[in-house]
Amino acid sequence: MQLPFFSKKAAPQEDYFGLLFKNNGAVGFIYQLQKNKVSIAAQDSITYSNGWENILEDIDKLISKLETQSATQVNKVIFFLHSYLVDQTTQEIKNPYKDIIKNVAKSLELKPLGFIELHEAIKEFIKKREQAPLNAIFVELDSSHLSICVYKGDRLILSRHTPRTDDLADDIMDVFSQNVIDSHLPSKMIVYGSVQEEEIDNLKSFQWDSKLFIQTPRIEYVEEKQVYQELQVVFADQITVSPTSDDKRPDEKEEEGSMVLGFTIGEDIALHPELKPEEDDLVDKAGVDNNPRLSEGFKMDSFFTNFFNKLKLPSMRIQNKGGLFVVFMIIVIIIGGFLAFEFFLHKIAITVVVPSKSIAKTIDLTLEIGTSAKDLMIASKNTTIDISDETKATGVRETGQKAKGQVIIYNFDNQEKTLDKGTQISLKNLSFLLDQEVSVASSSGVSSDGTKQAGKSKVGATAGEIGSEYNIDKDKEMQIADLPESLYLAVSDTAFTGGSKTKVTIVAKKDLDGLEESVLVKAKKEGPSIVKKQQKPGFNILSGLTEYSISDSTYSKEISEESNIVALRAKVEAAYYEYEDAPFKERLLSKLKAEVPSGYRLEPDKLTYTIESADKMEEQIDIKVDIRDNAVKDIPKAELLSKIRAKTNGQLEGILSQNFQVSAYMVDKIFPPLPIFSAWTPLFTKNIEVTISSK
Template structure:
């Protein structure tokens, strides 16, 4: 389909466009063009952080990334104005951009003087990027990471089954398992996990954690251990640019203008994107059937031909100040808006009219050729810079046993170890199969005929009479009449018809040779005896697999475990992030148990169909956190967040008292406003020294917008221009 803003031409023009990818708390940009059906990324702005929910912060971060990209252009080019947005799934509902998100895009477009050409959902763009590189639709679990959440997308045959967002805990594998449970259980999960973010260090740490994950233990069954691959830092913006080029200019490939990333299976297309020059065709990513970009007209984003957005009713709607609450990424408290002096407003207006490059986009930057007076320079130096500070700390891990009781009341009583809970019961079925490990001996019984000799009156030996030859026993096949006889070789009584006998057990040892002697029943050897004129034959034996009692017990135990795991996965998808699920193993009620075979049966495998009702206890993470703190006080200077703990039940004692093992990661307890007060106006080296006093400190990252050279290159002097976050080192 054609974009409504500009149509495809028979030969794609060399017009330059923007890509602007919006992450959960970061934005990234690139300038690209289409030539000879290839997308050439000529400049990459790089990721800039922003405060989630703060539109002003988003605009500033986007402006910073766009400005950074523009500064990398060394030759004069036609000013880009059109932009393709890369959006997170959270921006869309039923395939359309949410109303409140449309307002955000309108604000961005107006402030940065961009003309929206279309948008693409980031996971879809990445799927097509991978498909284009590998030449086949991928089957994978795509995971976008951030400090507080994971975005889990299940992909089958290049199609998105579903995307869900889960809160991040101390176990990334467990978080992915929770996301997959919410998506729903397919017949088989893909054995490939692709992870992406804009921070390489975070991605590598996440990869190593996933490689060490015991998937079966957390309830996810793969055909084999999944392969974990890290997408390069620029994968998102490259994917968005490729999608835009395919739609805008009919591009079928992404041409590399930078070295390939060596430590990633998916290659990077950004490293040294400096001066624009002829692109060397080192490698291409081809793309076909790339229809995932959504066209969007200016009217859809509120732009009306002939009308200035500043005069529209929507533009006049005030943007509420964001309310900042204590989270894992902590920021300075919201402050009352301070109106900048008139001189700054005049300066901002003057700077906005400067060209960014080649008569380029208006932006808050120092344009070449602009001569500032000492006063205007001072105002710009004081008010323009902003900074985002990330303090990385080593979390302190704890593991404690707690006790608690449950109540139907809605209020907890931490002092008496009582918390509200609800019980959920769910019925599930499962089928398990295993190889039989028992052994059974099978074969045939030996047979033959005997001559029975009798001294005394005639007698009839009934069928089944036992004949013994040493320890080996045989039985008569039918009733046999024995004539009377007396002692002497020619006067002994004999059976009047053939006396057939059969061994009581299988085995070759019953194949007796001829002339063997037999004792008959309870008769004495002097009165009644027997011999065989011919050797017995037919006796044999062999061992074969069979069902043992242990097989049945093991199979039932495995089936019960799988029953509980299936029930837990189904229930987890229905719970909120603030809930914890505890299985009540004593309440597992088996309603149907059907073994395919019984103990001793000769079979290679045995299976079990099991149906049962599983009962779960659902409690609040916050309440478990409060119990943990009350029963095991935290080390001084550390704090515990509910989302950073996990719980494993140990036992249920008397009076329905539960015992459980709690594992948690503690973070240093800091006051962001105090830290910002100390580092405002400091040189980066001094700021890092101050930050190093944070408990558990490992390193700090400072991203500054409008950084001045030499002694002027300090952090902003205005505290509200500094945002701060505490990040757990992986």
């Protein structure tokens, strides 16, 4: 940062007056330049006696006191200003401060050299100390205002000024909350200016918003003594490398009443009618060249004015037409090269953040069912899914052998008795069947002891059921069918053996029915992912309406077949409904347009929707949809490009905020990627890429 109004060669000793303006007072310095070094010969401060009303008298007393202390007399002044006094777009002092400062310089016969912002001095101090790109928040405080500058990677991403209240932390948070910040803020906060120790402690203990800071910011307070020292350093850096008026050649000396950095020295500006009011420039910021005054009738875009004003051509004497041609060709080459660079190389990509509003609405749609989703119809589709499942058999069946043996049939009747095959004989609750037909002779009379002699005959018998309980011993008396026991009797002639019984598992009908149900459940679970594979790009499926049914089934076992497991391989038909997403969204956007405020437009790519319900009727489907979208400030891109081409960063910020209500902007890409080319935007709109964002 250089002051172009200083000479390259410093005088043996020169005295300068440094004046730091504050809201309620001022601080003055007497600087002495000797042997290319600047020292402070005197320093003092004042409090305004009646605000800014009596500032002339107050500053005059301050100068007198300092001149007495340093035994010097000063007539050159450098102003030190808080950032809120300077228009950050034009880099000029704001009114009414500009007129007050000019009046101070003129009335006290001081030659103004320019001004330096406190923020610039502290920024240079931190950069030299850290030896790294700036990543910090600078909080500059005066009694009535605070200024915040945020740097990330050496780039200024936020600069704001606001009046102060009693709560400094809340004031800072208000600035952050009112400005769109896309990323986390730096974790270092540099505080300087008019601040109490208690306020610094409050900042250190304040609960900062975690959405803005990755970690609690480290608060660093730069004391006023250090601030004054850094102002001296910045001033010394300029004065020791820049020309002063005393070192100019005689033919370069300024005439009495000439303009110096916007001030009229020793003469009233009213005496120069050729100077228009708008040409009465502000005090120039240290390090910024003045634009040359343009003669009446000659107009040039400010961009080219700045460019050619900074262009340094070699000095040469034109003694003939050949020399004139050489100069002409040099100018043509420079202009042509510059235009070629702007047309082919200089490019920039910018993202601008505009105000946005969230729009939401719930609507009902009725769509017809067809064979395709064309013209926003619901298409009915089918696909087959192979599903397999198995289950344990739950049926039970008993198996085994029937007991066999021989019985003797006794006939006490006087007549012969014939028993058919299968005649039942029983022992308690056990039933047996005769294996064959048998005839039993009648009784043969009474024996000598008076006992009646029965006719008898042997025959085989088999148990009526399987089971070991039919294995009975020999000589067991059994009843024959429903014949009277007094006339007919059966007795086991041998023990009955071979009876057995076991249980086996078989397939039951309910097992097959259960398999069908489980296959359908499985299809509903696996089906959506399988159906989705059938979905064409750009189409969506109404999943809530998909129906599943078994079209073919093959079981591994039949009903009553002996088995522990039964399996089913089935083909399940999935009937689903699909629609095309693009025309569906167009329909939703058309329904949402009535909700958009004037001057805003919807962002189709930000549209989201949720289908709350879908009911199938005979030939149509009724759908309830929740729609959400962002409505952003409608900015005509062509007009935006035409206004921001060939503009400095300061001009760019002002145009975007004032003309288009842009809340923030970010430079995403610059080509060539060198800092010098970030000072202005390309001349040709084709090389400017603008992205409009709502966040």
